[in-house]
Amino acid sequence: MRKSKLLVYFLLCLFFSGCSLWPRQATEEDPRTKGEKQFDPLGFPQDQVIVTQDEPGEKREGASESEKENKTGWEVSKEKESLLSRRVYRVQFFATKYPDEASQVAESVANQLSQKSYIDYKTPYYWVRLGEYETKEEANSLLEKIKKLGYKESWVVEVEIQP
DSSP, rough: HHHHHHHHHHHHHHHHHHHHHHHHOOOOOGGTTTTTTOTTTTGGGGGOOOOOOOTTTTTOOOOOHHHHHHHHHHHHHHHHHHHOOEEEEEEEEEESSSSHHHHHHHHHHHHHHHHHHHEEEEETEEEEEEESSSHHHHHHHHHHHHHHTTOTTTTEEEEEEOO
């Protein structure tokens, strides 16, 4: 009996040690992560961190000529963007997670009110908006028309647009 237990124990040890020696199949590289090893997220010129030596709370009158020359293209484009952008008022009346539904609603209401519609996406919703007004009062008149169409949960939003 003792020999048979010893033999079974020996065979089990031999079996389990042999399993670890078998060659494993090579796994294929996942195509979704193919380029991740070469990708450098800090390699973009827009990602340069600009550090100034000003003390917190210290006010600066204007930039010197040398500071203006040292600005990166990204900083200059941001300055131009802020100069070219303008703020307008629109009426937001619908939000959905489905882009097709947002397009259908936007087209339907835009045709009924003869207004241009806009669909903005901010995760996870598509926001449907109408109008482009300089003052909030003008947008409020459109808001009343939209509420009459049944969109009771509508409101006026201020957005920044690029020309």
